[in-house]
Amino acid sequence: xxxxxxxxxxxxxxxxxxxxxxxxxxGLAVRKTGHDRGxxxxxxxxxxxxxxxxxxxxxxxxxxAGRVHIGLTGEDLIRETxxxxxxxxxxxxxxxxxxxxxxxxxxxxxxxxxxxxxxEDVAAQFAxxxxxxxxxxxxxxxxxxxxxxxxGVAGYRIVESVGATEGTPAAGTAELIVDITTTxxxxxxxxxxxxEDGLILQSQAHLLAARGAEWTKSTIRLxxxxxxxxxxxx
Amino acid sequence: MSAESARKFEALEAxxxxxxxxxxxxxxxxxxxxxxxxxxxxxxxxxxxxxxxTYVFTDLTGEELCLRPDLTVPVSxxxxxxxxxxxxxxxxxxxxxxxxxxxxxxxxxxPREFRQAGIECFGVADRDSADTEVVLLAADAVRxxxxxxxxxxxxxxxxxxxxxxxxxxxxxxRLKLRNYFWRPPAFHAxxxxxxxxxxxxxxxxxxxxxxxxxxxxxxxxxxxxxxxxEANDLLLAGNRTLGEIAERLLDHxxxxxxxxxxxxxxxxxxxxxxxxxxxxxAVDRIAMxxxxxxxxxxxxxxxxxxxxxLLEKCGVNIRIATFxxxxxxxxxxxxxxxxxxxxxxxxxAGGGRYDSLLRSVGxxxxxxxxxxAIHTERLLACVKGLS
Numbered sequence: 177x178x179x180x181x182x183x184x185x186x187x188x189x190x191x192x193x194x195x196x197x198x199x200x201x202x203g204l205a206v207r208k209t210g211h212d213r214g215x216x217x218x219x220x221x222x223x224x225x226x227x228x229x230x231x232x233x234x235x236x237x238x239x240x241a242g243r244v245h246i247g248l249t250g251e252d253l254i255r256e257t258x259x260x261x262x263x264x265x266x267x268x269x270x271x272x273x274x275x276x277x278x279x280x281x282x283x284x285x286x287x288x289x290x291x292x293x294x295x296e297d298v299a300a301q302f303a304x305x306x307x308x309x310x311x312x313x314x315x316x317x318x319x320x321x322x323x324x325x326x327x328g329v330a331g332y333r334i335v336e337s338v339g340a341t342e343g344t345p346a347a348g349t350a351e352l353i354v355d356i357t358t359t360x361x362x363x364x365x366x367x368x369x370x371x372e373d374g375l376i377l378q379s380q381a382h383l384l385a386a387r388g389a390e391w392t393k394s395t396i397r398l399x400x401x402x403x404x405x406x407x408x409x410x
Numbered sequence: 411m412s413a414e415s416a417r418k419f420e421a422l423e424a425x426x427x428x429x430x431x432x433x434x435x436x437x438x439x440x441x442x443x444x445x446x447x448x449x450x451x452x453x454x455x456x457x458x459x460x461x462x463x464t465y466v467f468t469d470l471t472g473e474e475l476c477l478r479p480d481l482t483v484p485v486s487x488x489x490x491x492x493x494x495x496x497x498x499x500x501x502x503x504x505x506x507x508x509x510x511x512x513x514x515x516x517x518x519x520x521p522r523e524f525r526q527a528g529i530e531c532f533g534v535a536d537r538d539s540a541d542t543e544v545v546l547l548a549a550d551a552v553r554x555x556x557x558x559x560x561x562x563x564x565x566x567x568x569x570x571x572x573x574x575x576x577x578x579x580x581x582x583x584r585l586k587l588r589n590y591f592w593r594p595p596a597f598h599a600x601x602x603x604x605x606x607x608x609x610x611x612x613x614x615x616x617x618x619x620x621x622x623x624x625x626x627x628x629x630x631x632x633x634x635x636x637x638x639x640e641a642n643d644l645l646l647a648g649n650r651t652l653g654e655i656a657e658r659l660l661d662h663x664x665x666x667x668x669x670x671x672x673x674x675x676x677x678x679x680x681x682x683x684x685x686x687x688x689x690x691x692a693v694d695r696i697a698m699x700x701x702x703x704x705x706x707x708x709x710x711x712x713x714x715x716x717x718x719x720l721l722e723k724c725g726v727n728i729r730i731a732t733f734x735x736x737x738x739x740x741x742x743x744x745x746x747x748x749x750x751x752x753x754x755x756x757x758x759a760g761g762g763r764y765d766s767l768l769r770s771v772g773x774x775x776x777x778x779x780x781x782x783a784i785h786t787e788r789l790l791a792c793v794k795g796l797s
Contacts, residue, residue, distance in 0.1 A: 285650075287616060287639070289616070294616075296596065309453075351648060367647050
């Protein structure tokens with residue numbers, strides 16, 4: 177029997193519904209196997225595919241480990257989680273949904289701050305006045321560190337935040353944030369503004385292939401079939 | 411990778427005994443600070459760059475901890491625990507593991523788990539003699555371990571700060587250049603910008619408001635900013651104060667008005683930072699640069715020169731050593747002497763003076779502190795390679 181193709185799709189979260197709709201449009205609707213609350217499935221429209229419903233973070237890990245062949249998740253998570261993105265995964269296709277910008281945002285009362293370059297000076301001033309570093313609240317530790325380093329900003333520290341990040345500056349637990357935004361409404365509601373050159377990443381959902389997975393003739397054929405049908409449906 | 415074979419383990423252990431023996435005979439008390447350290451101190455004081463190289467984790471109570479990336483901060487904390495007023499002399503030595511994430515994968519020369527043997531000397535008011543003592547002791551130790559050929563590389567952070575103090579500059583530029591010293595690309599961009607008379611962001615939204623502030627006194631500027639915020643429906647939120655915002659706008663306004671940095675001043679800084687030569691030659695060149703610019707570097711050049719006299723008198727072959735004004739620019743906690751012992755093209759030991767670190771970990775004021783750490787796996791590899 178030919179090897180099956182493993183595909184990881186979101187089991188919950190903001191990408192789940194849109195992903196399911198896309199597969200359906202592509203004639204690849206997923207049907208759960210076994211218990212209704214289970215986490216495995218098949219694609220009745222395409223033989224030889226094993227579907228795993230996973231959390232967004234788990235999808236990245238499974239891709240990295242090569243335990244699934246392809247997967248669907250946001251570019252932000254991929255770039256945040258994988259130290260060696262190009263060595264671990266191949267971006268097969270952007271899927272046109274789940275769009276979100278990862279940005280650097282500061283309180284909009286900081287009228288003296290417009291750009292990343294200002295942050296280093298603010299950091300020095302803040303250290304002089306308050307005796308500590310600027311704190312950046314984020315769940316994107318690695319993206320933040322890389323972006324700040326490339327902008328030459330060093331006088332800060334990260335405080336990890338997994339929810340309600342936008343509220344941390346007003347609450348006083350951080351001075352600025354790195355977070356995702358789609359419309360900017362939440363940022364504005366929390367009196368925050370995005371720095372002019374503070375766009376770290378324009379993210380959207382992608383179909384990805386794991387470089388470390390076992391690629392055989394049959395799995396390659398299945399990958400190409402899925403890619404082909406999804407591309408037409410995007 | 412640390413000592414994975416029994417033979418290597420024994421060799422490292424034997425080497426550690428030799429090193430510690432040298433340290434202890436010179437009055438350095440052996441200590442063993444905790445391997446698990448609060449992450450806060452490292453991240454808050456040494457900066458985020460180190461988090462990228464540190465194993466940070468959260469324990470079951472939610473406390474953020476790390477595996478120590480070096481032993482200088484842990485030993486400094488130990489000193490402060492024992493002497494909260496930081497008012498006594500203390501000399502400590504240690505040998506133990508430190509942990510650093512290696513971006514390019516751990517290797518023989520860049521292990522993620524390695525053993526540091528080192529010394530830290532606190533509270534000695536005679537900085538010259540403490541500096542010399544630590545340099546000589548580090549050299550004695552690697553020699554005792556069997557290292558025959560090595561050379562020194564020196565730097566001195568205080569010298570650059572003395573240069574900035576001596577140059578005629580607006581204070582806000584001095585502060586900026588001091589801070590940017592630790593980030594070379596930003597430093598050079600700033601320097602050339604000041605020399606060209608370009609304001610970084612004369613086109614930014616802030617410039618307009620800054621221009622209206624002109625040279626107001628701080629209290630008045632604060633009021634103007636408050637009025638502006640109110641008029642534009644901007645809520646003052648977070649930890650930065652109105653005063654801080656106004657201060658930066660006033661600085662910006664002053665930048666907009668300021669004459670560019672005289673070309674000569676930028677040149678002097680560039681020439682100074684390009685000095686890399688044998689110590690004697692370096693001292694002469696720096697003296698010449700100072701003389702040419704008509705500035706007095708104060709006692710720091712004399713201190714530097716006397717330090718080399720002392721080292722030479724004590725048998726250090728400074729003719730094959732290098733002094734570089736830029737050396738040490740990547741570790742923000744150094745404040746004076748920095749040095750490295752190199753063999754076979756790689757650094758075996760390093761160290762320097764870090765007078766302000768203790769204040770960052772809780773002392774009430776700066777405390778004289780100087781130390782050195784030996785990368786013991788590299789030392790062992792080098793000794794084995796040479797013998």
